[in-house]
Amino acid sequence: MAEAKKLGGAGLRGQVAGETALCTVGKTGAGLTYRGYDINVLADNAQFEEVAYLLLRGKLPNRQELDEYKAKLKANRELPEALRTVLEQIPKNAHPMDVMRTGCSMLGNLETEEDFSQQDDKIDRMLAVFPAIITYWYRFANEGVRIDTANTECDSIGGVFLELLHGKKPNELHEQVMNVSLILYAEHEFNASTFTARVCASTLSDIHSCVTGAIGSLRGPLHGGANEMAMELIQKFNSPEEAEEGLMGMLERKEKIMGFGHAIYSESDPRNAIIKKWAEKLSQEVGDTVLYPVSVRCEEVMWREKKLFCNADFFHASAYHFMGIPTQLFTPIFVMSRVSGWTAHVKEQRANNRIIRPSADYTGPDHAEWQPIDERS
Ligand SMILES: CC(=O)SCCNC(=O)CCNC(=O)[C@H](O)C(C)(C)COP(=O)(O)OP(=O)(O)OC[C@H]1O[C@@H](n2cnc3c(N)ncnc32)[C@H](O)[C@@H]1OP(=O)(O)O
Ligand SMILES: O=C([O-])CC(=O)C(=O)O
Helix, strand or coil: CCCCCCCCCCCCCCCCCCCCEEECCCCCCCCCCCCCCHHHHHHHHHHHHHHHHHHHCCCCCHHHHHHHHHHHHHHHCCCCCHHHHHHHCCCCCCCHHHHHHHHHHHHHHHCCCCCCCHHHHHHHHHHHHHHHHHHHHHHHHHHHHCCEEEECCCCHHHHHHHHHHHHHCCCCCHHHHHHHHHHHCCCCCCCCCHHHHHHHHHHHCCHHHHHHHHHHHCCCCCCCCCHHHHHHHEEEEEEEHHHHHHHHHHCCHHHHHHHCCCCCCCCCCCHHHHHHHHHHHHHHHHHCCHHHHHEEEEHHHHHHHHCCEEEHHHHHHHCCCHCCHHHHHHHHHHHCCCCCCCCHHHHHHCCCCCCCCCCCCCCCCCCCCCCCCHHHH
């Protein structure tokens, strides 16, 4: 069994910043659980909506509860007209994560959380409408079409996303991979974006502010943005041999390789084996002979040279690509999923709140002498 990583140093690493009953990460160096359920069990058996319910309501739904929950999400998928108008103003070359941030923030203006008794309804609305926000903007900006986000053949959040994006119902394999992907990304303890949401919640702010802030934190390449960067990397190589040579050069130049390493896990990210298996299936489906073998070689080289392993993001890149998803939409999919974890943490923070306000070690001058403006150099 892998040992838990020894944590310390900058970035608050290893410091306990609060309590949670939602998730354990890397307890044995590699494991991941949501409310006690192993990620492998959830990825093999659950629907994403079931996992969201588990995180947000504290227990797995029975059949009737799940049916009702999915019906509620379906009924919440229509975009308000004012939000559609805003999305239509956002330029085609905007980053889709900025679209998500604006979309979430605008929703907060139109459907403001007036008090915390409304939190579950506001959260379910965001879960339901995020795939609609990103695909509405994307299709309008790129194709000039105004899509109907309320009526789809699919009833799963992952399937709806693909259906709205491509204008047709996805095949079973694609809907299943999206389902697994959303489960894998749903929750991860006190990662940077979730911590952002909790800090915001601790001021007793509204739910849309918490999620808007979290989207901003997730956007960065050291966090959710890594899946896009991983795609850019693997697309540069035409063969595993080229990938090996390219990576060796990058390592020599001490460049960061996105999609590798983790702040908490020491030997592996348990989400990687799961998404890697699905990426391989998809590569067979599309007859790929380059991207998947290139990705596998990158994994081998990074482990051999640096003992760095793929995190959740690396094989997500090829998996999403094989399903025809444009690279810039990769991180918004992460948002569509992680909104469940973020908001479960907001609820947890609100239920037992004290404002999060750490201290800093001061490194500036002891005393500074005031100089009138005209005497300054
Ligand atoms: C879903 C997610 O958000 S998962 C994370 C996604 N992010 C990425 O994939 C970005 C690439 N990875 C990284 O930048 C880092 O591994 C992080 C941000 C994930 C974790 O950062 P840290 O906790 O600081 O990493 P850690 O302490 O394990 O780093 C140890 C050493 O390995 C190096 N290292 C870590 N990851 C990488 C990498 N991907 N490529 C090259 N070197 C790396 C670090 O630079 C550090 O070297 P140093 O001691 O000489 O400075
Ligand atoms: O936990 C982290 O630091 C980053 C991560 O993997 C996630 O948020 O899924």
